[in-house]
Amino acid sequence: xxxxxxxxxxxxxxxxxAYGAIIAVAYLIGKLTMRKRLNKLREIAPFLGAxxxxxxxxxxxEGVKGGRKFRVEAVPGGKNSPPVLKLVIDSLLPVSFxxxxxxxxxxxLASFIRKAETGDRSFDEEFLSASPDPVSFAAFFxxxxxxxxxxxxxxxxxxxxxxxxxxxxxxxxxxDLDSALDAAAISAALDELAGLSA
Numbered sequence: 001x002x003x004x005x006x007x008x009x010x011x012x013x014x015x016x017x018a019y020g021a022i023i024a025v026a027y028l029i030g031k032l033t034m035r036k037r038l039n040k041l042r043e044i045a046p047f048l049g050a051x052x053x054x055x056x057x058x059x060x061x062e063g064v065k066g067g068r069k070f071r072v073e074a075v076p077g078g079k080n081s082p083p084v085l086k087l088v089i090d091s092l093l094p095v096s097f098x099x100x101x102x103x104x105x106x107x108x109l110a111s112f113i114r115k116a117e118t119g120d121r122s123f124d125e126e127f128l129s130a131s132p133d134p135v136s137f138a139a140f141f142x143x144x145x146x147x148x149x150x151x152x153x154x155x156x157x158x159x160x161x162x163x164x165x166x167x168x169x170x171x172x173x174x175x176d177l178d179s180a181l182d183a184a185a186i187s188a189a190l191d192e193l194a195g196l197s198a
Contacts, residue, residue: 047183083177091197149196168197
């Protein structure tokens, strides 16, 4: 061995290169996944009268429905959470609220939020609703068409609907996000979100 040769010094470089290779492979896989998703969005965009856009947070569709701007976002999942299909539409709703299907944490969540009721007993028993203004929430949801639109969205697999700061949003966890990007299903869900927030 030549003088001054230290095999442990060489091992330090090996690990740096190995970590670099792992990061590069993960980056390439992520890039390919995003490109595939963007291509899928481009494929369904014409059916929704939208345009596919590549953004920092991932690809999305942007369009106008019934005179209101909307977005369809394909949000990648994390280590412990599935990807999410997120619908967003402009709204002039007079009240902020959140409606969700009860899950394992619903009981715990209910103790931390300001619950609201629609006045429709079957709806209120089936879903968990919250609003900073329960009186306005009840008046707004006295209209059965709004309750029906919310129910249809939640029965489609959307886990949560919320309205605040000029937008209405619906979130659907999707283990297979590519399958969830179905133009007809998204169009129907956008109609329901628009009807709910009119």
